[in-house]
Amino acid sequence: MTTTTYDAASRLLASIPDRRGFGDATLIRQDAETVNLGGGNPDRELLPAELFDRATEDLFTDPGTATTVLHYSGAAGFDGLREAIGAHEGIDPARVIVTTGGAQGMALAVLGSLDDGDTVVVDNPVYPLFLRTLDLVNVHVESVPVDVDGIDPDALEAKLRAGLRPRAVYTVPTFHNPSGVSLSAEREARLVQLAEQYGFTILVDDPYREITFSGERPRSRRAFTDTDRAVLIGSFSKTLGTGTRLGWIGVPPEQAARYAKLRNRLDGQSSGIVQELVRRIITGPGYVPSLVKAGARYRQKAELLKGALRDQFGERIDWVEPEGGFFLWARLDEDVDFDALFAEAQRRGVTYQRGDWFAAHPDLAAPLRNAFRLSYCELDEASLRLGADRLGAAWREIR
Numbered sequence: 001m002t003t004t005t006y007d008a009a010s011r012l013l014a015s016i017p018d019r020r021g022f023g024d025a026t027l028i029r030q031d032a033e034t035v036n037l038g039g040g041n042p043d044r045e046l047l048p049a050e051l052f053d054r055a056t057e058d059l060f061t062d063p064g065t066a067t068t069v070l071h072y073s074g075a076a077g078f079d080g081l082r083e084a085i086g087a088h089e090g091i092d093p094a095r096v097i098v099t100t101g102g103a104q105g106m107a108l109a110v111l112g113s114l115d116d117g118d119t120v121v122v123d124n125p126v127y128p129l130f131l132r133t134l135d136l137v138n139v140h141v142e143s144v145p146v147d148v149d150g151i152d153p154d155a156l157e158a159k160l161r162a163g164l165r166p167r168a169v170y171t172v173p174t175f176h177n178p179s180g181v182s183l184s185a186e187r188e189a190r191l192v193q194l195a196e197q198y199g200f201t202i203l204v205d206d207p208y209r210e211i212t213f214s215g216e217r218p219r220s221r222r223a224f225t226d227t228d229r230a231v232l233i234g235s236f237s238k239t240l241g242t243g244t245r246l247g248w249i250g251v252p253p254e255q256a257a258r259y260a261k262l263r264n265r266l267d268g269q270s271s272g273i274v275q276e277l278v279r280r281i282i283t284g285p286g287y288v289p290s291l292v293k294a295g296a297r298y299r300q301k302a303e304l305l306k307g308a309l310r311d312q313f314g315e316r317i318d319w320v321e322p323e324g325g326f327f328l329w330a331r332l333d334e335d336v337d338f339d340a341l342f343a344e345a346q347r348r349g350v351t352y353q354r355g356d357w358f359a360a361h362p363d364l365a366a367p368l369r370n371a372f373r374l375s376y377c378e379l380d381e382a383s384l385r386l387g388a389d390r391l392g393a394a395w396r397e398i399r
Ligand SMILES: Cc1ncc(COP(=O)(O)O)c(C=O)c1O
Pocket: 040, 100, 101, 102, 103, 104, 127, 172, 177, 205, 206, 207, 234, 235, 236, 237, 242, 246, 247
C-alpha cells in the first residue's frame, strides 16, 4: 500500500506567526475590574446610533433599495456609496473600492502593490497590525522614524540615496497610531516627490483623520489624493463603529479595475445592507455634526487623562500634544524595569499597550520601552482617572 504525504496547511497558512506583543490577548489582563487603556474602539456614546436607526427605517420597504441591498453589489461596491466617499474625500469615485474595513484595505493594498522579495518601508513606531498584514507576502521590512511631524522624509531620502529601493512606503499620516502626531503638508509633498523620483507606492492609512479636537474639518491630504503614486486606505470604524466593518481604498485610476478583480477573488464584496446604511448616513445632514461632537468629547477625555497622569507622574512623563485621534503616546523620562512596571500595573488592575510593541523591528524596541500607548477613546472619565491612578501607583511601587 502506498502512503501519500498529506499537508493540510499551505505554506502561507503554516507560516503565519503567532501574535507577539500588540494584539496578543494572552499578555493583556482582561477582567471586569481591569481598566483597559489599550483599546482602539470609539466611545459607544459617541457612535451615531440614531443615524443608523434613521437610515434603517425604510431600507427594506423603499423599492429603490429593498431589492438592491439584498443582492450582489459588484466587487467595487455600490456606485452610490463610491460617489459619496469620492465626494467626501475629494477624489474620483472611479478610484474607490469599498472594503470590509481598513483591515481588508491594508490587505488589498499589500497584495496589490508588493511582490515576494520586495522591500517595504514602514513607520517606526508602526501600527503593528500592518506588519501582520505583511505576513501575506514575503517582503523585507525597513523603517523610517516618525517624529513630531510624522514620518521623516530626510531619513527616507538618506536610505534611498544609499541605494534602498522600496516598492512601497507605509504611513499613518494623521493622528498617528500609536504616536498621535500628524504629517505636515510639507512632508506629505516631499514623500510624493520621493515616490515619483524613486518609483514607489505610498500606502496612506488614514482612519483617524476625521477625529479632530478642534471641530474643524480635517486638513486636506491633497498631495496624497492628487498623485497616482498613493493607495489611500480609509475606514468608517473610528467614526461609525468598528462593528460596521466598512472601509474603502482609493487606488490609481488605471488600477481600479484590477483591484476590483483582486477584491472579488477574496470575498466578493461588502454587505449591501451596510453599504447602503453608510451611504445614507454620510450623505445625510447628521454625519459631520456627529464627527464634530465626537472630536470635542475626545478632546475632553484626552485632557482628563493628561491631567490625571500629570498628578501621578509629575514632570517625569511627557507626550506630544494630541490634536485628534484616539491615543496619548506618553513617555517616561527615567529608566525603570518596564517589564516589572507592566506586570505591576496589571496586578493593580490597569493595562495598556507597551511602547516596544510598536517597534518596526525587534532591534528598534529598546528605545520605545519607556513609551505607553494610552487610549482615551473608549473609557469614561472615572475609568480614565482610575487607570492613571493605578499606573502611577504601579510606577511608585517598582521604582
Ligand atoms: C492605523 C490603523 N489602520 C487600520 C486600522 C483598521 O481598522 P478597521 O479594520 O477596523 O477599519 C486601524 C484600527 O485600529 C488602525 O489603527
